[in-house]
Amino acid sequence: MDLTLASGEAIYGYNWRANGRNMIASSIPIIQDGQVIGVFAHSVFLDILDAKEMIENLLSQINMYKREISTFHQAKYSFDDLIGSSQEFIKLIKIARQIAKHPDTTVLITGESGTGKELLANSIHNRSSRSSRPFIRVNCTAIPENLLETELFGYEEGAYTGAKKRGKPGKFELAQGGTIFLDEIGEMSFVMQSKLLTVLQEYEVERVGGSRPIILDVRVIAATNRDLNQMVTEGAFRQDLYFRLNVFHLEMIPLRAHKEDIAILIEHFLKKFNVRLRVDIKGISDKTIKSLEHYQWPGNVRELENVMERAMIIADMEGSSMLSRRHFGFLNTAFDVPVSLNQTQDLKTITQDFERQVIKRAMQEANNDILTAAKLLSIDRTTLYRKLKKYNFPFS
Template structure:
């Protein structure tokens, strides 16, 4: 990717109070200002296009290009000049494309305001890069007093203290596997370094290798001219979270195994080994042992990632935590939906406690969102059983009085469900359609078909 000089403020480049240089992502000099040339005693032709390490071997810009992290306010001396220096990664479309480094002379005191302004802007960029690749959740966000969740939480906290251990998180969809990955990184000594998430199921197999390991210029048709770093490079020093690892192809499993053994890799189309220091956390909702027996998952890779294993309990195995989860989720949902629902009745909690929760905590959050919208529509601040009519559909509507034929059984069940919800909403068709999550026109057709009227409710 080619950088343009227009990325920098032109009036800063020729400022006598500072030296400035711009590098591409490979460390080659794209631009150097006149002041820096004077200090080096070189011409522009002697510097532009050269590797920065050959010009100033101690340059911190080399570290910035490797880590993607800004280095701000360090002492820098060259040819007898003492300066305060900063090196800033240049990010475009979420990718590291180069580095801008500048230094201010320590004896130019009237440059103080300029330095403060630049430091302010640099810290803004630094925070933006940090927020893009940082963990969002801590162990405080993992709610529950049930022994099952407490046990796995304690084990995860111990894992956080050992920043090199590979962790495998297993659990049903919606149990909070990613939450645990974030929390482990956040509580570890790697917390100030990147946390990179990769959903192995969401990336096509032919693109996953480039996504993980990066690629060089010309590696394939459509590749960026300057190549691109992979997720492992971006995660250097931090943590990479490989979600849905059970969906990874057998070929990619082999490539991942090599990395876990050697802790180095080559970019797609490249020939230079790249060594990184990252913690790997993998997660899956699949039974990897069974997949190993079926030759769908490499046994040697399984043992590599199964160093420390966390089994996240399903919500149905810790029903006693539902009141705590409701209390925790309600304020967050209120903020997102701009509602004002603050309470829930005991009967409504009873309904939530009787359900099987195949979608776990994620499904609970979705149910709360829906019920809070219904409560807010009634200008109520409390979730009551009538706001959970769609849950009762799943809980206690038996089928009876049918001949046994599937079509008739389904129609009878459908009629009972619609009749029950219409009764609860006092024949409010709009609200009934909302609770049942169906189109209002479809509801009218069913009411007519089954002969349901407000008189026979």
């Protein structure tokens, strides 16, 4: 205060001890005709303890928001969500659980679409010592090429026109302490592959337009349904990046290679969709399970999940509480007739059954027009007439 009086300058936020209390004050000179005639002093906090309390309040609020934000970045699934009891499946899960314990090891997950790569990446993170930290998924296909760099590495204030005033952190920065999941890595362009390689070698990132490197503490999990090895041979994927990612490789098994798990997966989806769809489907016939076990499942568990949901909706609409073959339309189409060699039927019956279904499908596609259906089947009209008669199809 005296200083303001003497100098005529305002002073903000200084310590001021008065009446036995430590205050933070500001003083502003009162000037008349160029002369300092007084000082206006104002204490910002009555006591430094008040300031401390206020800071503590603010910190606890910030922590609450941080926790809230981190729930956006949490891995949704854990190993409990991965269903399967076949030998191969159990073996894979056992290895994955072990690798989860090594929080710095890079993991590459490959396998056909719908085999559970994302589920596994989630589970590894949730099982690791990084589980309370963020799990950040980057879908390398969904982000346009020209944005991928800033998405991954962030950008600094004014890095380019239109950039947000304060800059933006990239996915690597957001994943700090946790896991970054680079999904569909096989779709990344060659240019981005090089940039990513540099990051994985240095374990630091620099925001676009920035100059301050950020040291990374993240686990990298990459996934793809492409054959990266093959892509390397064809020159479509950088070999050095492939080696970097391929520190630990987990290969998901296509469903047709662990068909023993189909029944237990069906059981799992029955429970799941009974709750989600608010229906009460009690079970599925053994014969239907057998048919489903003979199907090839090109879409793997995702396809099984989808057909279960559809079948349960159809069954519920019909008022039946048991699933049977008719609820799985694809089993009855001409091209997916499941034939098991230990069936009691002989070849002639099986072939005729198949022929009948092919004709049914052709007639449906031709809207019951015999000439069109005959063309679809590459047979002449009279042959089709004969067969329609033989199989008792109604036609005019």
